Amino acid sequence: MTSMAMTQARPQRNRRRTMTLRTLANLMVGGLVIVLAVMALIGGLLLNGIRDVEDSWNAYDLGAATKSDALSELRSYLGAGGVVDLFHEFQVMGPRGARAEVERAVSLARANLETYRYTATATAEEERAITAIAETLDAVTARLPEVEAGQAAHQLTHILLRDTAVDFSPTVEALRLLDGQISRDRAALGATNRAVIDRQQTILAIGGSVAAALLAVLAILLVGLTHRRVLTPLNRLVEESRRLALRQLDQPFVWTRRDELGQLGRTLEDSRSALASLFSAIEEKTQRLIDSEQRYAMAAAATNDGLWDWDLVSGEVYASARLHQMLGLADGALGGSFERFMEFVHPDDAARVRNLWRKAIVDDGHNSFEMEFRTRLNSGAEGWMLVHGVVGRDGHGHAVRIVGSATDITRRKAAEQALIHQATHDYLTGLPNRAYLIDWLRVAMGTGDEARRGVALLFLDLDGFKLINDSLGHAIGDRLLIAVGQRIADHLGPNEFAVRLGGDEFVVVTTGEEAALAGAERLEQALTTPFRIGDMELRTSASIGVAIDDGLAADPVSLLRDADIALYRAKEHGRSRTEVFTTALRDAILIRHRLQTDLTRAIEAREVFLLYQPIVRLTDGGLIGFEALVRWRHPELGLIGPDRFIPIAEETGQILPLGRFVLEEAVRSLKRWRAQSGLPITVNVNLSARQMWDAPYVEDMLTWLAETGVEGLKIEVTESMTMSDPDRALAILGRFHDLGIPLCMDDFGTGYSSLSYLGRFPFDVLKIDKSFVSDLAPDSGRARLVRGIVNLAHDLGLDVVGEGVETAEEQAILTGLGCDYAQGYLFARPLPVDDAGSWVRRAASSGTA
Structure with missing residues (x-):
């Protein structure tokens, strides 16, 4: 009883000890996952360190670049051709207008000094340097009246130079200190980043050692288990497969292993047994094939077409030498196989040809067929083949044999394709x-x-x-x-x-x-x-x-x-x-075409009209003027915004008569308001790019304005327009300035201008684009930017208008930043001419204009 239990338990214990290849693979994968997790942890630590270094350098580069640009501009306005030279020239020669040049250079230097200060939080040394430069500029400004007084009294030049001398050495020292500050900041940042890099190297050394050790252990285990569990059984399988290939099928293959390789060995034994039976059947069929080939040999040699015979029962196919020649093959290369023949059918036609063969076999109502298809020859070239076939059937209507011929029609198809290609x-x-x-x-x-x-x-x-x-x-x-x-x-x-x-x-x-x-x-x-x-x-x-x-x-x-x-x-x-x-696009194109057609008629029919948006003084809300805005009320499409018809007018040239209509209407309203109220009301009229670059139009416009003698009209141009061709724009705007018409730079901050160009143009007003004003918050980066724009404009003698003001908080912030005027929905939406006239009358009666 005990002996039987032990005998039954031994196989169970052996089965528990069996390790399959799947189990071995799972163990190896688990070990590899652990190693990869360690390496991923090390990589994460290294990546975080690198990201910290990169972020610190990016922050440094942004501030340093901005400071460097501001310092370069400051040095140019102080150095050669700047404050120092202009002040000395004024002391020695005192030419007319020299004082104004000195004051302008001082203003630009102050503006760049303020830009440097507001770029980032300054150190104590930078503040002392900025203060030293500002004091030198104050000293230059204070000496200007003394120089003029000395020149008026015909004081000797050397005495005048002595009495009005300004010590520029503190400024030179301050500029040197500011130049060095950027280098010191870079050195400090470099020391910090080197410490971070040293720490990352330590992590890499320790973590790499741990990962290497784990990989070594894993490799040793993998080599040992693979040799015992895989390589030795595989060698035996290779040897038995070689016997199978050599048709040494007499001795059976015995396998008792219970893992996957044991199953493969038993499958190999099944294949040995099946092949032994198969080779016996093949020998019998080979003899039958020889007999079949002999029957067709003489008939195939006597025709120019290729002949073929497909025995559907046995699957054997006979192909004549001529058919082999059509495909560029040696005789017998098809091997009597239908699938071998299909390899030479063009891949794009293969599915269709198979379907035609299948239909010919199944359709017992038709025992003959014909098909054309492309072939891919053994040389790689393409050809065309026409196949005729006859189906032989048994007493039950089942197809048992197909015989036929194949004709090479490559030349005929080439001629047909050439004609089709020319037409298409x-x-x-x-x-x-x-x-x-x-x-x-x-x-x-x-x-x-x-x-x-x-x-x-x-x-x-x-x-x-x-x-x-x-x-x-x-x-x-x-x-x-x-x-x-x-x-x-x-x-x-x-x-x-x-x-x-x-x-x-x-x-x-x-x-x-x-x-x-x-x-x-x-x-x-x-x-x-x-x-x-x-x-x-x-x-x-x-x-x-x-x-x-x-x-x-x-x-x-x-x-x-x-x-x-x-x-x-x-x-x-x-x-x-x-x-x-989109369907909406088609509708939009049709509507656009209609707007283009109707726009000329709309100007003549007075469907186009003006609205006026008030511009107010921020300190007390008093009205100072309006911006004229054009609208179109179409008799069928309703009110159409300028964003829809102005681009059409620009493209077609209709902007020229439209712009003249806007100018004349605005001037007519302006004259009436100034006459009725006695107030210095102004009206801003926009000048588009198409108008500005049309020389005859500008000439006619200037002539009309000179003859009209209107007062209070202002012309607005966008920043991007002036920067597209600065020299040409300067010449055109200068003519308006010479005529006494104030100029406004509209949408400032949305173009590509530079501060140096801004000082060249004869603008009187700078309008800050609403994108800078919307959601304006105190002590934000946008607020600091707006403060810099306002200070720069004031230093250049320009008034500043904030556009798009919609909340009381935005108004309060703009007022605190020193902005002069504003317009937007907070004060009023664009008004019809009668409502705008009511604003003028209220301003006149209240005295707030």
């Missing part, structure tokens, strides 16, 4: 043409709602091609179009193709919005690279309109029209961009 492809670029695109879309859009949905068109138009074609000639233009077509084709994604519609218009066909947008971005980038045409380097870009078929487009022409509409919107918004078509 562009002669210049070789790309498909409009006819091909329309036919392709008609098929794609006619395959059912689900199948057609998602077809996308990218309509490309080259920006600036007309200029290249007209200036360099059509030959260069054609070569550029060929190069563009090739580059587009080189950057197509999978299942995409390109079409040239004509001229410089191309279409890329893809599927889905995501692929369309990715393709548009890819093509935009590709076309920005210059094209080398002969010895010239030509640059162009593309505007792209995208239309995606959602199943609602009526026909291919409609879908192409939608892409064209999107392209029009892309070119309308500045070119070199991509726009996606």
